[in-house]
Amino acid sequence: MSKRVGIYIHVPFCLRKCHYCDFCSFVGVGEDVRRAYATALCDELRAYRPYAAGYEVDTVYFGGGTPSLLAAEDMARVLGAIREVFSVREDAEITAEVNPKTADRELLSRWRELGICRLSIGVQSFDDGELSALGRLHTAREAEELFSLARKTGFENVTIDLMYAIPTQTRESFRRTLRRAIALRPDHISAYGLKIEEGTPFAERVEELHLPDGDAEADLYMDCVRILGEAGYRHYEISNYALPGRESRHNLRYWQMGEYIGIGVAAHSYFDGRRYGHSRDLAAYLSCPKPTLDTQEKQTEEEREYETVMLALRTADGIDERVFRAAFGYGFREKYAARLAPLAEAGLVLYEGEHTRLSDGAMYVCLAVLGHLLDGE
Numbered sequence: 001m002s003k004r005v006g007i008y009i010h011v012p013f014c015l016r017k018c019h020y021c022d023f024c025s026f027v028g029v030g031e032d033v034r035r036a037y038a039t040a041l042c043d044e045l046r047a048y049r050p051y052a053a054g055y056e057v058d059t060v061y062f063g064g065g066t067p068s069l070l071a072a073e074d075m076a077r078v079l080g081a082i083r084e085v086f087s088v089r090e091d092a093e094i095t096a097e098v099n100p101k102t103a104d105r106e107l108l109s110r111w112r113e114l115g116i117c118r119l120s121i122g123v124q125s126f127d128d129g130e131l132s133a134l135g136r137l138h139t140a141r142e143a144e145e146l147f148s149l150a151r152k153t154g155f156e157n158v159t160i161d162l163m164y165a166i167p168t169q170t171r172e173s174f175r176r177t178l179r180r181a182i183a184l185r186p187d188h189i190s191a192y193g194l195k196i197e198e199g200t201p202f203a204e205r206v207e208e209l210h211l212p213d214g215d216a217e218a219d220l221y222m223d224c225v226r227i228l229g230e231a232g233y234r235h236y237e238i239s240n241y242a243l244p245g246r247e248s249r250h251n252l253r254y255w256q257m258g259e260y261i262g263i264g265v266a267a268h269s270y271f272d273g274r275r276y277g278h279s280r281d282l283a284a285y286l287s288c289p290k291p292t293l294d295t296q297e298k299q300t301e302e303e304r305e306y307e308t309v310m311l312a313l314r315t316a317d318g319i320d321e322r323v324f325r326a327a328f329g330y331g332f333r334e335k336y337a338a339r340l341a342p343l344a345e346a347g348l349v350l351y352e353g354e355h356t357r358l359s360d361g362a363m364y365v366c367l368a369v370l371g372h373l374l375d376g377e
Helices: 031-046 072-085 105-114 128-134 140-152 171-184 214-230 249-255 282-287 301-312 321-328 337-345 360-364 366-375
Strands: 003-011 055-064 087-098 118-124 157-164 188-193 234-237 240-242 260-263 268-271 274-277 349-352 355-358
Touching: 003 031, 003 249, 031 072, 031 260, 031 282, 055 072, 055 249, 072 087, 072 105, 087 249, 105 140, 118 128, 118 140, 140 157, 140 171, 157 171, 157 214, 171 214, 188 214, 214 234, 214 240, 214 360, 234 249, 249 260, 249 301, 301 321, 301 366, 337 349, 337 366, 355 360, 360 366
Parallel strands: 003 055, 003 260, 055 087, 087 118, 118 157, 157 188
Antiparallel strands: 188 240, 234 240, 260 268, 268 274, 349 355
């Protein structure tokens, strides 16, 4: 029986960097460099040919940066290389991120022809003032128009990204954004709290931003959980909500310790028991787009257990006692009983049959809960 693997393709090009973004992306890059980059992606994919036997690809994710800046013919070449090297399931979930400023009917129609079946639209807010504060290039109306266009061009699975705790945002303006999102009825919504990352424009003027304090941000988070829940969206991971059956299969792979191969500059992989990845050096990648699989040590059992607990407790299903015992030879509740007890007593950890999960409130302070559970902090 074939093992399943996901493929992540990083497309590191943007029209302009948003004020909050520390992802690996480059602006002002010409079409010749983007085409050369697509060629490098294909070369790296083909380097995996010796490892592809016995694997079946069931998810592909084009992230960025802005994948919609890659020419359709270059996207076709990359998808062709994936299908050349790997067996790709007919029902594979193939996702591409898109910015409302960089897509039109022709591009979306071409993507559908190539087999891309899931679209992820970077909206962030439906308030133009907030979008301007974030450094986004699009308006709220343009985001809504792109969503409508996605439906008209045959995308039956569409997700939108939102942010909260952003400059100029109020609790009521965030609720309005949520209501406008729900009115579109996307299949999936991701909602991320703003984090001030080192080296970004926001970090340089953080004192001017008037950001919400911890309590105010927690209110925004709980509003999101409640409002989306009432609209029928299941809160299945800390920052992710989906209509029934519309969870992101690719992202679930990360949280369930499934194998995935990251292709491109700054992309990371978890494959054959190893974690490895490329640096952010675009020139180095273009000159030598080879995987670093063989240079990495396999994870120890201790490392694998640590990551299993850390990632699984981000999800609504939490840790399945049966799956954990099969993987490690002992029960999760058995090993962590002493540290789980005070968390359960405080209502932060819930026991539901064979599943141990965090409450919605505990998900918001997930890092602190996991610190206590895994590190005794």
